[in-house]
Amino acid sequence: xxxxxxxxxxxxxxxxxxxxxxxxxxxxxxxxxxxxxxxxxxxxxxxxxxxxxxxxxxxxxxxxxxxxxxxxxxxxxxxxxxxxxxxxxxxxxxxxxxxxxxxxxxxxxxxxxxxxxxxxxxxxxxxxxxxxxxxxxxxxxxxxxxxxxxxxxxxxxxxxxxxxxxxxxxxxxxxxxxxxxxxxxxxxxxxxxxxxxxxxxxxxxxxxxxxxxxxxxxxxxxxxxxxxxxxxxxxxxxxxxxxxxxxxxxxxxxxxxxxxxxxxxxxxxxxxxx
Amino acid sequence: xxxxxxxxxxxxxxxxxxxxxxxxxxxxxxxxxxxxxxxxxxxxxxxxxxxxxxxxxxxxxxxxxxxxxxxxxxxxxxxxxxxxxxxxxxxxxxxxxxxxxxxxxxxxxxxxxxxxxxxxxxxxxxxxxxxxxxxxxxxxxxxxxxxxxxxxxxxxxxxxxxxxxxxxxxxxxxxxxxxxxxxxxxxxxxxxxxxxxxxxxxxxxxxxxxxxxxxxxxxxxxxxxxxxxxxxxxxxxxxx
Numbered sequence: 001x002x003x004x005x006x007x008x009x010x011x012x013x014x015x016x017x018x019x020x021x022x023x024x025x026x027x028x029x030x031x032x033x034x035x036x037x038x039x040x041x042x043x044x045x046x047x048x049x050x051x052x053x054x055x056x057x058x059x060x061x062x063x064x065x066x067x068x069x070x071x072x073x074x075x076x077x078x079x080x081x082x083x084x085x086x087x088x089x090x091x092x093x094x095x096x097x098x099x100x101x102x103x104x105x106x107x108x109x110x111x112x113x114x115x116x117x118x119x120x121x122x123x124x125x126x127x128x129x130x131x132x133x134x135x136x137x138x139x140x141x142x143x144x145x146x147x148x149x150x151x152x153x154x155x156x157x158x159x160x161x162x163x164x165x166x167x168x169x170x171x172x173x174x175x176x177x178x179x180x181x182x183x184x185x186x187x188x189x190x191x192x193x194x195x196x197x198x199x200x201x202x203x204x205x206x207x208x209x210x211x212x213x214x215x216x217x218x219x220x221x222x223x224x225x226x227x228x229x230x231x232x233x234x235x236x237x238x239x240x241x242x243x244x245x246x247x248x249x250x251x252x253x254x255x256x257x258x259x260x261x262x263x264x265x266x267x268x269x270x271x272x273x274x
Numbered sequence: 275x276x277x278x279x280x281x282x283x284x285x286x287x288x289x290x291x292x293x294x295x296x297x298x299x300x301x302x303x304x305x306x307x308x309x310x311x312x313x314x315x316x317x318x319x320x321x322x323x324x325x326x327x328x329x330x331x332x333x334x335x336x337x338x339x340x341x342x343x344x345x346x347x348x349x350x351x352x353x354x355x356x357x358x359x360x361x362x363x364x365x366x367x368x369x370x371x372x373x374x375x376x377x378x379x380x381x382x383x384x385x386x387x388x389x390x391x392x393x394x395x396x397x398x399x400x401x402x403x404x405x406x407x408x409x410x411x412x413x414x415x416x417x418x419x420x421x422x423x424x425x426x427x428x429x430x431x432x433x434x435x436x437x438x439x440x441x442x443x444x445x446x447x448x449x450x451x452x453x454x455x456x457x458x459x460x461x462x463x464x465x466x467x468x469x470x471x472x473x474x475x476x477x478x479x480x481x482x483x484x485x486x487x488x489x490x491x492x493x494x495x496x497x498x499x500x501x502x503x504x505x506x507x508x509x510x511x512x513x514x
Contacts, residue, residue, distance in 0.1 A: 001283055028497075057498070058497050058500040059500045121282070124498075133347075141498075165409065165410050166290035166409055166410050167410055167493075167496040167497060167498055167500055168498060197497070197498060201285065201286075203285060204285055205285045206285075206407075206408065207406030212283070214282065214283035215282055215284060215285060218281040220276035224279060235279060236279075239279045239282075244284075248284060
């Protein structure tokens with residue numbers, strides 16, 4: 001944060017959020033040589049944060065590109081909107097749906113340009129906008145979004161859209177109407193976690209996808225105590241690569257954590273109290 | 275690594291399951307070499323699936339025999355016994371499954387066997403749902419050398435085909451030498467395959483069961499959005 005930023009702070013401004021993220025290729029994908037098909041983005045806009053995670057389908061040849069484009073297109077559309085409009089004047093859920101539909105259009109466009117079926121780019125997409133003390137989200141597929149409320153309790157914002165069978169879900173590339181995007185808003189939050197399905201069976205209790213408190217509690221505490229963004233991301237990457245995680249899942253893993261608290265600033269001469 | 279991340283504990287969830295029924299013709303005409311080959315094939319299947327850690331935990335096998343009457347075989351912990359067609363007892367995870375030694379006798383009530391097998395799979399899914407266990411689409415493998423001998427087999431075949439159309443089950447039928455492939459083709463959506471004859475192709479049964487094992491391994495590790503690439507079929511007369 002620069003001094004200029006600080007000058008514009010006012011008591012009415014949104015509280016600061018701190019985010020860390022990590023995304024790692026799954027051991028299955030290393031073995032099969034397919035590379036990572038997950039994509040992730042987190043962008044601050046004013047006092048808000050846009051967070052997106054996507055998981056390209058294993059069977060689709062260009063799903064890594066699909067996931068990357070979905071995340072890029074949706075976050076870009078939201079950035080444009082949030083940069084020119086105060087968040088309080090916007091229906092955030094509606095804005096997220098529009099951004100996701102825009103991403104779906106871009107995927108159709110990419111497929112047409114490449115003369116490939118859009119199924120070659122199959123991807124899921126989960127998007128959230130954190131604004132002050134609230135978060136809004138939209139999801140197509142099997143991402144998992146969990147909010148930590150001010151009292152420390154956990155609430156799932158988005159749980160996987162599953163078919164009857166374990167290996168079925170929805171894709172952004174197959175939706176036929178905006179109603180297939182599931183939206184939610186939760187107020188009074190102090191933390192948010194977003195992940196693709198690789199970590200799902202570790203983080204949620206089946207059936208019903210109840211967030212597992214002993215998974216999320218330490219995770220949010222870790223983010224709150226991180227000394228810097230770079231270090232936090234490094235540690236999170238280390239966690240995703242750790243043997244105890246790898247023993248439980250061979251899929252790509254993506255995890256974003258946001259906490260409503262600025263990290264301790266690096267001590268510098270200017271910041272010492274006079 | 276951060277001690278805080280070390281404090282994270284993981285949810286303990288049951289593995290998703292893939293229920294599989296092997297519907298095997300054990301009528302009199304299968305006696306001798308064909309059934310010997312089936313028994314060896316089951317041994318191979320059991321060994322192969324145990325080698326695959328995911329499949330061993332996720333694939334649940336039930337053996338339904340069709341020879342004179344229809345029954346399920348429970349084959350685990352060194353014991354093989356005929357049991358009632360009960361979804362709570364008939365399925366064994368692949369790491370528990372021990373290959374039974376089947377004997378042949380009687381006619382081929384394939385219609386009834388198909389209906390019973392389908393009911394087992396439906397009941398098994400209901401058990402998974404009640405216990406909050408995720409599951410994959412059930413598989414039904416049919417192997418026969420003959421002609422259905424029960425009166426209303428065609429109705430049963432049509433029921434199975436309708437269930438497959440509803441994506442309730444995947445059916446793979448194999449005709450051993452002498453099978454009425456035309457009748458077999460009515461059970462399910464896919465054309466049955468004719469197993470190469472034992473005399474011309476001694477390894478055909480072995481290859482078939484190895485193919486079953488590889489297919490189940492592929493399912494057991496599939497993730498959302500995966501299209502399952504089944505291994506090539508080289509044990510049949512017709513390529514698919």
